[in-house]
Amino acid sequence: MRFWGFAIISGLMAIAAQAQPAPPATPDPLLTPYVKPGILARLPDGRRIHLKCMGSGSPTVIMTAGLGDWAQTWRNIQPAIVKDSRVRACAWDRAGFGFSDGSTIEQGVDTTTSDLEAALKSAGIKGPYILVGHSMGGYETLLFKDRHPQEVIGMVLVDPSIPHQEARQKKAAPALPAFADEIYAGMRKKARDCAAAVASGKLTPTSPDPDNCLAYPPTYPRALSQALKTRDMSQARWAATISLTANFSRSTELVANPARDYGAMPLIVLSAEKMQQLPPGTPQAVFDQIPAFQLDLAQAHRELAALSLRGENRRVADSAHYIQDERPDLVIAAIKDVIAAARKTAR
Structure with missing residues (x-):
């Protein structure tokens, strides 16, 4: 499937979304703004780069999706934020995802953050900014703030991936990253096979697709699926997505910055407490080590909140990794709280 729906619950849950019951085969009306x-x-x-x-x-709210996702992941959030907050909200797509072009440049969080910077400059989208990042989108959020400390006046991290993530996992729960590595390797192999089918002409937007290379969620409107299929005929799109996944481990270290200090900037970290469902065949060792994984992740989220004197870590007991889907009200509330606090500080 072209959009794998990675739930990078801190690097393990790459297949969690696929393990969930299949959604109803009815187009989601909330996706209408994202069709074009x-x-x-x-x-x-x-x-x-698409915005x-x-x-x-x-301020301008910049919304960054998790690994494998794109702008539509904010469909429950973005329209609600702009409805009565007098802000501009822009969700963007990494190279190779959504409506962005692909790239043959090696992809890591340093590269994707640079693409975001260049896209905002090209589009004339100026700060001050409130940054919102889900999962691995927390990495670009942190790096962008490092590079533009005065322009970023607030931040919301939605169940974010964490600095030194794989190193911490290997210490706290080593079965988890080992299992994830196997899954990622399989996904990259399938992606390379699909890319080869596109290059050879065996796979086209209208040809049979027995390997589901160009399959999209049944909630996508037909026009959206067709538009994405056409774009996925680009070899650079496949190259970018494969490279970004392969470099995830490197990105967990690139984002580390022991000197990071946000002063009194409004900051909210939302942490999911409900465990994502894992697929059949998951090794027992993974299940056994999940409590240790969750304890370390909770500590890491507290550390992120502590970057600011006004940082908050809000625990979400009734949601798994995709809080923006399961409890969008809490994500909306957090963003609005940060906007209000940032405006008060400016005054």
Whole structure:
């Protein structure tokens, strides 16, 4: 499946979304704004990075999806934020995902953050910014703040991945990253096979697709699936997505910064407490080590909240990794709280 729906619950749950019961085969009306691209910001090298922006006002909310996801992951959040908050909210797609072009450049969180910077500059989308990141999207959020400390005035991290993630997992629960590595390797092999089928002409937007290379969730409107299939005929799209997954371990170290200090910047970290369902065949050792994994992840989220004197870690007991889907009200509330606090500080 082209969009694997990685639930990178801190690097393990790459297949968790696939383990869930299949969603009803009915197009989701909340996806309507995401059927067509918004701004296709042209970068200096000619590539285009997609930004879907809604609303107007200040500050500007920049929303970053998790690994394997794209702008539509904010469909429950983005329209609600701009409805009565007098802000502009822009969700963007990494190279190779959503409506963004692919890239043959090696992909890591340093590269994707640079793409975001270049896209915002090209599109003329100026700060001050409130940054919102889910899962691995927390990495670009942290790095962007490091690079633009004065322009970022608030932050919400939604069940974020953490610095030194794989190293911490190997220490606290070594069965988990080992299992995830196997899953990722299988996904990359399938992606390479699908890319080869596209290159050979055996796979086209209208050809049979027995390996589900171009399969999309049944909640996607037909027009959206067709648009994405057409884009996925690009070899650079496949190359970018494979590279980003392969470099996830490197990204967990690139984001580490012991000097990070946010002063009194408004910051909320939302932490999911409900365990994501794992698929049949998951090794028993993985289940046995999940409590240790959860304890360390909770500690890491407290450490992220402590980056600011005004940082909060809000625990979400009744949601798994995709809080924006299961408890969108809490994500919306957190973003609005940070917007209000940032505006009060500015005044």
